[in-house]
Amino acid sequence: MFETIQGEGSFTGQPSIFIRLQGCPVGCSWCDTKHTWEIDPEREVSAPVMLSKNAETDEWAEFSIADLLQTIAENGWQAKHIVLTGGEPCMVDLEPLCRVFEESGFSIQVETSGTFEVLVSPKCWVTVSPKVNMRGGYKVLGSAMQRANEIKHPVATEQHVDDLKALLVEHQVTDTPVYLQPISQKERATQLAIDTCIANNWRLSIQVHKYIGIE
Ligand SMILES: C[S@@+](CC[C@H](N)C(=O)[O-])C[C@H]1O[C@@H](n2cnc3c(N)ncnc32)[C@H](O)[C@@H]1O
Ligand SMILES: Nc1nc2[nH]cc(C(=O)O)c2c(=O)[nH]1
Ligand code: SF4
Numbered sequence: 001m002f003e004t005i006q007g008e009g010s011f012t013g014q015p016s017i018f019i020r021l022q023g024c025p026v027g028c029s030w031c032d033t034k035h036t037w038e039i040d041p042e043r044e045v046s047a048p049v050m051l052s053k054n055a056e057t058d059e060w061a062e063f064s065i066a067d068l069l070q071t072i073a074e075n076g077w078q079a080k081h082i083v084l085t086g087g088e089p090c091m092v093d094l095e096p097l098c099r100v101f102e103e104s105g106f107s108i109q110v111e112t113s114g115t116f117e118v119l120v121s122p123k124c125w126v127t128v129s130p131k132v133n134m135r136g137g138y139k140v141l142g143s144a145m146q147r148a149n150e151i152k153h154p155v156a157t158e159q160h161v162d163d164l165k166a167l168l169v170e171h172q173v174t175d176t177p178v179y180l181q182p183i184s185q186k187e188r189a190t191q192l193a194i195d196t197c198i199a200n201n202w203r204l205s206i207q208v209h210k211y212i213g214i215e
């Protein structure tokens, strides 16, 4: 859990509190958070120890919703926007968490692969980053594509663009904003994303935090 600037998608630039949930079975080869994949019982630590970490780690801790709110208050964090990410946050029913945070005056956003049912509050902003043919064998759910407030697709090859176009047709998505996000700041991927955004009237998401060296 950390406070930073949202670096992706339509909330780019928004001070945000990130809550990174441990665990993801989707298996994207280029995933930039592979340390979140396994929930290894031997890597469990206490909540205070988890919060003291300032580098990527495969350690994890259990937090109650009250613990999360207390952490925000204790740190004096001023952001009013919460980003639930991971790992794959939608392996959990996030609705109770959304409700408590919204009652406390926060807006909520979830970053998901769309491979699990999206259980969130009606007001939660849902960013679906659909995954096609990843190692874990999961498929993007139509219900996630329909619920998406934005679709953010990582690209490095023409195949990634074709995969996205096929998904948009399959799930009849026409009005949702589409972002292309170059995979791992590669120059060719960035050029492909720029050209494809212009050709399709889509938007570009360049993971701003990685260019300015923040979390
Ligand atoms: C690490 S994922 C966690 C949330 C969820 N599992 C998902 O995939 O949306 C957060 C975002 O980072 C994107 N992402 C992961 N690795 C990336 C990389 N190497 N380059 C660009 N985007 C990446 C994902 O597609 C997703 O939009
Ligand atoms: N600054 C910042 N913005 C982000 N937007 C989505 C992220 C993620 O890992 O889900 C992320 C992240 O890790 N850091
Ligand atoms: S679904 Fe998200 S967290 Fe899981 S492997 Fe893919 S990018 Fe990483």
Ligand SMILES: [Mg+2]
Pocket: 032, 033
């Ligand atoms: Mg990230």
